Amino acid sequence: MGNLSEVLYKIKPYFLMVFLQFGSAGNYIISMVTLNHGMNRYVLIVYRNAIAALVLAPFALLLERKIRPKMTFPVFLQIMALGCLEPILDQGFSYLGMQYTSASYASAIMNAVPSVTFVIAVIFRLERIRIKEIRSLAKVIGTLVTFGGALLMALYKGPLIHLISSSKSSHHENSAHNSDKHWVAGTLLILVGCVSWSAFYILQSVTLKKYPAEISLSSLICLAGTVQSLAVALVVAHHPSAWAVGWDTRLLAPVYTGIIASGITYYVQGLVMKTRGPVFVTAFNPLCMIIVAALGSIILAEKLYLGSIIGGIIIAIGLYSVVWGKSKDYSSQVPTSMTQKELPITAIDGTNKTVISRPSTNSELSSYMCDGNPNCSIIGSSRQCAH
Numbered sequence: 108m109g110n111l112s113e114v115l116y117k118i119k120p121y122f123l124m125v126f127l128q129f130g131s132a133g134n135y136i137i138s139m140v141t142l143n144h145g146m147n148r149y150v151l152i153v154y155r156n157a158i159a160a161l162v163l164a165p166f167a168l169l170l171e172r173k174i175r176p177k178m179t180f181p182v183f184l185q186i187m188a189l190g191c192l193e194p195i196l197d198q199g200f201s202y203l204g205m206q207y208t209s210a211s212y213a214s215a216i217m218n219a220v221p222s223v224t225f226v227i228a229v230i231f232r233l234e235r236i237r238i239k240e241i242r243s244l245a246k247v248i249g250t251l252v253t254f255g256g257a258l259l260m261a262l263y264k265g266p267l268i269h270l271i272s273s274s275k276s277s278h279h280e281n282s283a284h285n286s287d288k289h290w291v292a293g294t295l296l297i298l299v300g301c302v303s304w305s306a307f308y309i310l311q312s313v314t315l316k317k318y319p320a321e322i323s324l325s326s327l328i329c330l331a332g333t334v335q336s337l338a339v340a341l342v343v344a345h346h347p348s349a350w351a352v353g354w355d356t357r358l359l360a361p362v363y364t365g366i367i368a369s370g371i372t373y374y375v376q377g378l379v380m381k382t383r384g385p386v387f388v389t390a391f392n393p394l395c396m397i398i399v400a401a402l403g404s405i406i407l408a409e410k411l412y413l414g415s416i417i418g419g420i421i422i423a424i425g426l427y428s429v430v431w432g433k434s435k436d437y438s439s440q441v442p443t444s445m446t447q448k449e450l451p452i453t454a455i456d457g458t459n460k461t462v463i464s465r466p467s468t469n470s471e472l473s474s475y476m477c478d479g480n481p482n483c484s485i486i487g488s489s490r491q492c493a494h
Contacts, residue, residue: 120379124391125202127372132214132398134368136406138202139210141360147349149201149340151360154352156194158365160329163374167323175320185314186327187335192307194332194369195339201300207293211409214399216297218257218422220390221429222250223305226384231309242435246386249428253393256421260396265413308376308385315377325373368459383433390429393422 142148167175189211205213225246228234237243302324311324318324344350352358378389 111330120383120387123375123379124388125394127375129398130367130372130396131392131395132402134364135205135210135214135395135399136402137356137360137363139205139403139407141356142202142206144356145358146360147344148199148206148339149336150344150349151202151364152194152336153340154256154361155198155330155364155369156190156332156336158361159370159373160326160333162366163322163329163370167320167326171320171323175323176318182314182318185310186319186324187215187331188329189307189310189314189328190305191425192310192333195330196303197300198341199300199336199339200296200303204293204300204333205298206290209409210347211396211400211403211411211415212293212405213297214396215257215260215415215418216294217301217304218393219254219298219301220305220308220392221386222254223302224308224389225250225386227305227309228384233309233384242432245428245435246431248429249390249425249432251425252426252428253390253422254466256393256418256423256425257396258418259421260415263414263418265417265462266410268413268416275349303388308380308389311373311377312380315381321374321377321381325370325377326371329365329369341464367476370403387430387433390426390433393419393426393481396422408486 138151143150148450201217204216225234229236234246235243236247272395288319311328315321352361400411400415400419401408404411
């Protein structure tokens with residue numbers, strides 16, 4: 108049982124991230140269908156984040172009532188920034204860029220996220236590069252290869268691959284022809300969303316250290332995104348008909364994207380990010396592109412070219428390289444995290460404090476520090492935490 112639990116512990120982050128990529132792929136497809144049917148993208152963003160906040164709030168109140176830290180002004184500002192980065196900038200620009208191009212194209216460009224996230228993480232010293240270490244080299248090379256594969260998919264089409272035919276192909280061909288006029292603008296808009304998404308990952312990982320309550324933080328981010336996007340939507344979509352929904356994709360899209368693409372995604376990626384870091388989370392994004400390319404050709408009748416297949420193979424190679432490098436980083440930290448629960452805890456007579464044995468190295472010490480707890484202090488060879 109011990110070996111089985113250890114194996115499950117190790118593969119859990121991989122399973123969660125693969126699950127998220129399938130959920131994200133559905134987000135691209137459903138959102139594209141809804142936007143093509145005339146739903147205002149700002150209204151979609153408001154509904155998406157409002158539903159996510161409503162779904163997450165009860166779980167946050169019940170499950171994290173004892174561990175949720177007090178709100179501070181710096182954390183509040185970070186949550187407002189997170190609500191602007193992902194719900195406003197990323198979703199807003201990505202939706203518009205996707206309308207100008209296609210769902211599969213947008214998901215391909217978004218594969219620049221691991222590269223941008225890695226660069227930002229290095230700048231803020233969340234990731235360290237040691238050229239002499241193979242794992243650091245693997246992350247750098249893998250990031251470059253992944254980015255190169257995404258560029259190949261975007262810039263090289265090659266011959267058309269006939270997978271499936273659709274009666275709606277003529278309609279989508281006309282839409283694609285019209286979108287060619289805005290192809291460059293659409294690419295730039297998606298890239299802006301890409302940078303915003305990367306910045307969101309980094310800031311979320313920083314905020315989690317000060318506010319280590321994943322569900323509560325996710326709910327607050329969605330709430331902040333709802334308030335900010337509502338202010339924008341009331342200006343650009345003030346007509347009542349723009350807010351109307353029915354028993355169609357105009358209802359399905361907000362519910363699906365709110366629960367899956369926002370609520371569950373924020374929580375799960377935050378959960379994985381606490382142990383594996385933001386670069387590990389973004390390294391799985393290329394999987395979403397492959398899924399969207401397959402679903403797009405079937406549901407949206409989008410064309411699949413040889414360049415997309417070659418690019419997907421290259422991205423898979425880069426993905427493996429980055430994840431391998433991150434797994435080597437994590438393997439050296441597993442004993443520390445696995446033994447954290449086994450530390451001896453001894454009550455001090457007449458006080459309301461506990462003493463926890465101090466780790467032997469500074470790197471181990473940092474993993475045991477209380478996140479955002481001002482009552483923790485190091486005294487001699489132990490740490491004291493007031494309850």
